[in-house]
Amino acid sequence: MTSALATLPPPAGAPLTKKILTADHPTWCPGCGDFAVLHAFYRTLEKLQYPHEKIVTFAGIGCSSRFPYFVNTHGGHYIHGRALPFATGISLGGDDLHVFVFGGDGDGFSIGGNHLVHTARKNVRLTYVIMDNSVYGLTKKQTSPTSPIGFKTKTDPTGAIDQPINPMRTLINSGATFVARSHATQVNHMVEMMLRAAKHDGFSVVEILSECVEFYEGAFDASIPRKGGTWTLIDEKKNDGTPEDTLRHDTADDIAAFKLAQQAWPGSFGVFYENKNRKTKNALEAELVVKAKERTKNASDLAVLQATFSKMR
Amino acid sequence: MVSPNTPETPGGTASLAAAPQSIHDVVIRLAGNSQDGIQSIGGFLARLAGRSDQDIMTYMTIPSTISGGPSIFQVRMGTGEVLSAGDRADMLVVFYQHSYEAHIGSLRPGGVLIYDADHVKPTEGDNRFTQVAVPITTGTVEAVGGTSKDKGKNIYVLGLIARIFDLDGQKLGALIKERFGGKNEDVVRNAMLAFDAGYAWPQNNLRDLFFRFEAVDRAIAATGRPQVTMDGNMALAYGLIAAGVRHGAGYPITPWSSIMETLRAEFPKYGGLFVQCEDEIAAVSTALGFAFTGRLAVTGSAGPGLSLKMEALGWAVMAEMPIVVVNVQRGGPSTGMPTNVEQSDLLQAIYGSHGDTPRVVLAPRNVEDCFYIAIEAARIAREYSTPVLILTDMGLASRIEAFDEPDLSKLMVDPSPDLSDRGVDFKPYPLDRITRHAPAGSKVGTGKYPTVTGLEHDELGHPTGSPKLHVQMTAKRRNKIKALGASLPAPECVGDEEGDVLLVTWGSNWGPGREALTQVRAAQVKAAHMHLRHVHPLPNGLEETFKRFRKIVVAELNDEGLYGFGQFTMLLRARYANPDIVSVTKTDGLTFKISEIVAGIGRHLGSDVLAASGAANQNSALAKK
Ligand SMILES: Cc1ncc(C[n+]2csc(CCOP(=O)(O)OP(=O)(O)O)c2C)c(N)n1
Numbered sequence A: 001m002t003s004a005l006a007t008l009p010p011p012a013g014a015p016l017t018k019k020i021l022t023a024d025h026p027t028w029c030p031g032c033g034d035f036a037v038l039h040a041f042y043r044t045l046e047k048l049q050y051p052h053e054k055i056v057t058f059a060g061i062g063c064s065s066r067f068p069y070f071v072n073t074h075g076g077h078y079i080h081g082r083a084l085p086f087a088t089g090i091s092l093g094g095d096d097l098h099v100f101v102f103g104g105d106g107d108g109f110s111i112g113g114n115h116l117v118h119t120a121r122k123n124v125r126l127t128y129v130i131m132d133n134s135v136y137g138l139t140k141k142q143t144s145p146t147s148p149i150g151f152k153t154k155t156d157p158t159g160a161i162d163q164p165i166n167p168m169r170t171l172i173n174s175g176a177t178f179v180a181r182s183h184a185t186q187v188n189h190m191v192e193m194m195l196r197a198a199k200h201d202g203f204s205v206v207e208i209l210s211e212c213v214e215f216y217e218g219a220f221d222a223s224i225p226r227k228g229g230t231w232t233l234i235d236e237k238k239n240d241g242t243p244e245d246t247l248r249h250d251t252a253d254d255i256a257a258f259k260l261a262q263q264a265w266p267g268s269f270g271v272f273y274e275n276k277n278r279k280t281k282n283a284l285e286a287e288l289v290v291k292a293k294e295r296t297k298n299a300s301d302l303a304v305l306q307a308t309f310s311k312m313r
Numbered sequence B: 001m002v003s004p005n006t007p008e009t010p011g012g013t014a015s016l017a018a019a020p021q022s023i024h025d026v027v028i029r030l031a032g033n034s035q036d037g038i039q040s041i042g043g044f045l046a047r048l049a050g051r052s053d054q055d056i057m058t059y060m061t062i063p064s065t066i067s068g069g070p071s072i073f074q075v076r077m078g079t080g081e082v083l084s085a086g087d088r089a090d091m092l093v094v095f096y097q098h099s100y101e102a103h104i105g106s107l108r109p110g111g112v113l114i115y116d117a118d119h120v121k122p123t124e125g126d127n128r129f130t131q132v133a134v135p136i137t138t139g140t141v142e143a144v145g146g147t148s149k150d151k152g153k154n155i156y157v158l159g160l161i162a163r164i165f166d167l168d169g170q171k172l173g174a175l176i177k178e179r180f181g182g183k184n185e186d187v188v189r190n191a192m193l194a195f196d197a198g199y200a201w202p203q204n205n206l207r208d209l210f211f212r213f214e215a216v217d218r219a220i221a222a223t224g225r226p227q228v229t230m231d232g233n234m235a236l237a238y239g240l241i242a243a244g245v246r247h248g249a250g251y252p253i254t255p256w257s258s259i260m261e262t263l264r265a266e267f268p269k270y271g272g273l274f275v276q277c278e279d280e281i282a283a284v285s286t287a288l289g290f291a292f293t294g295r296l297a298v299t300g301s302a303g304p305g306l307s308l309k310m311e312a313l314g315w316a317v318m319a320e321m322p323i324v325v326v327n328v329q330r331g332g333p334s335t336g337m338p339t340n341v342e343q344s345d346l347l348q349a350i351y352g353s354h355g356d357t358p359r360v361v362l363a364p365r366n367v368e369d370c371f372y373i374a375i376e377a378a379r380i381a382r383e384y385s386t387p388v389l390i391l392t393d394m395g396l397a398s399r400i401e402a403f404d405e406p407d408l409s410k411l412m413v414d415p416s417p418d419l420s421d422r423g424v425d426f427k428p429y430p431l432d433r434i435t436r437h438a439p440a441g442s443k444v445g446t447g448k449y450p451t452v453t454g455l456e457h458d459e460l461g462h463p464t465g466s467p468k469l470h471v472q473m474t475a476k477r478r479n480k481i482k483a484l485g486a487s488l489p490a491p492e493c494v495g496d497e498e499g500d501v502l503l504v505t506w507g508s509n510w511g512p513g514r515e516a517l518t519q520v521r522a523a524q525v526k527a528a529h530m531h532l533r534h535v536h537p538l539p540n541g542l543e544e545t546f547k548r549f550r551k552i553v554v555a556e557l558n559d560e561g562l563y564g565f566g567q568f569t570m571l572l573r574a575r576y577a578n579p580d581i582v583s584v585t586k587t588d589g590l591t592f593k594i595s596e597i598v599a600g601i602g603r604h605l606g607s608d609v610l611a612a613s614g615a616a617n618q619n620s621a622l623a624k625k
């Protein structure tokens, strides 16, 4: 039996800790990369210390999309591929909310592919974490849009034949204003990427390679040093005037980001692209309200509607 | 801008012609091309009537090929309550030979044909109609002069009609100035010149054609409120605003688009916003996202788009998330007849989606009701935490009606989300109560924040595979909608207490149904008319009324299906297991004519009188008394 004390809510103003943020025990297979992503998210929220009730954890459908059940914040588990438009409503409806969306490669790049492009284009203020395992996990090993050619799945028993998408290229091209790539075996790096994404004023995406140990074991070994792979971090420009700085990656340069995305597998990790100048849809819509209210001279809702009806007499 | 020859007041001109004949109402159809501005003639007449004491209802069609295609506008103007657009025209105005050929069949025998003598050659010696040649094109060109060619023909015809029906020329003049006032002075002057020329033309040419509407019965008209004039889609949009809806999302599709266009422009004035999404799935999702923050939102579409929203609606039922979904029905399936009317989305509205998805479907009966039903939809969505669909249709969407201005001060709903702290007993999905979500942004006393979910869940929202919980939660979702049904008022039912036939209608068939009842009863048949605005859930107690009639005839605009019954009829038969419930259906893409309903009732009653009289009956007449 739990003591009464244990069920009491934390005192107001108490810092948000992993303990408070922990909800249901994850249902993932032991060893699934998604555990590490969840842990990194707790740590990110510990650093951010947003008011508890203002945090939203949201997802579509997939193993990775179970995420919201494991995080004690306002949250939701929606339908397959459509978490982004739902989260758009959350972000635009509650402008003071901090919205985090989690999902898989199928959820994000396949069924939800068009929503991804349009949420990016509109620059809706929210953070999207794609847990890419290059396979459909929940439905037990079908080809995903990031499955490499030759990967044998239940829908491609002789090996995948369709060209996979390149997530970084897709995201940069979509107009996302913050695009980063990380790895579930690199918790500190994930926390750093999520923190920067959360602080970015706009649509920020972090793609995290997160291994499905059940259906695609070893998928990302090429980027895990202890498995003989190489872990290459993006060396970001410091603007320190040194000669070596000219060789560093300018995250504001989309062409450079695009080039980085073309690197041979397993490529580099870090922030590929960041645009701090584009206005968010949140800000643009708020401007429309300000302008409209100026025109109506801040009249009450009743007065505005009454004036409209009077014109239709 | 003063017109050089302001039309004389009706009182002044009357002396030149014979005394006007008194008429109750008139159906005028105008046919031309869409660039002729025919719709705007209708708009002016509607607004004029809205400002007078005449009730007005207009009927219009827009061709799928918007530009250059044949365009018509039909207006029925009358004294007192005008219930339907009228079966056949008393007066037909045609601009071109093709308009004449396409629409002469809609003019009743004895009616008046006015044609542009510059473009139309009617069949010689056709003495079924009074044929009146008017040089509409040359008359306009002469009046306006200059380079404007025949632009303004519509305003010329407006002047003609104003004179023939003794309408208030000064008021019309004021409306024209108001309408064109934003443009340069030449435009206003040209419009007034065309109007005056049209107004003056009958004076020396049409002494016989001079009518005046019967005086309004003040006792009926005196509601003390001014009349407003708008189409059904506008009424719906403003109803949503009155209902405290400030957020929405949509994707364009005829005939829903004008609602989203209105809301996109209007919501910011009220501190809200409407998002144009990449598709209908995104739109319903975004609207649900707004609801998740405590802001009830609207999405909408027409048939094909509603189909796209179905998976999300299933989620909304499971997650018990409120949302208002507008569906402006058109001819289907698929792109079907996108600019015609049909009521064929009923079953998809009630049962579309997957799994058991009880939810609410309402259908407005006329333009005025579009306003009030929006308010009711929002109230039900909030109170029962449920999706509510509003099934309107192409006919209502674009038809203009005048109605009593709503008392907004009594109707406005506060849009603020309830972000108050939730207590320590908060549960997102209690079994014994209706769900009241804690919106994102609200503090939860337990310190345990809820996850809204499409998975079956326990009271706290945790996923469950428990058969017992699925049974309980399914019942919970069903029972709240049943409770709503039990709380609904008895539907409007007029006519005899018992008898041969109970005519049942839903949605926009209310007006034609009511007029059909009058005709059926005039033929000595004992009959009543029941109209349902709440199509799902149904109000309780209908079976008691049904029992008192030999036949229950449901008139609806959809196909009789494989088993011989329209969609609503099928539901009523299934619900009441009453074999006397039968259908009158049709799928020609047009609203019901009164005669079609009367004839249908006649067929079911085995009454030759009704079957024949329905076909012949006229609801209004210009014929001399
Ligand atoms: C409309 C719809 N289609 C299909 C499914 C079945 N489905 C559930 S998850 C999924 C794919 C999951 O893959 P991914 O998004 O990569 O997530 P993962 O499980 O790998 O984390 C599919 C096809 C569904 N739930 N809904």
Ligand code: SF4
Pocket: A027, A028, A029, A031, A032, A033, A034, A063, A064, A133, A137, A138, A211, A212, A213, A214, A215
């Ligand atoms: S199936 Fe794969 S992705 Fe899903 S929980 Fe198991 S390991 Fe993780």
Ligand SMILES: [Mg+2]
Pocket: A062, A104, A105, A106, A131, A132, A133, A134, A135, A136, A137, A144
């Ligand atoms: Mg996957």
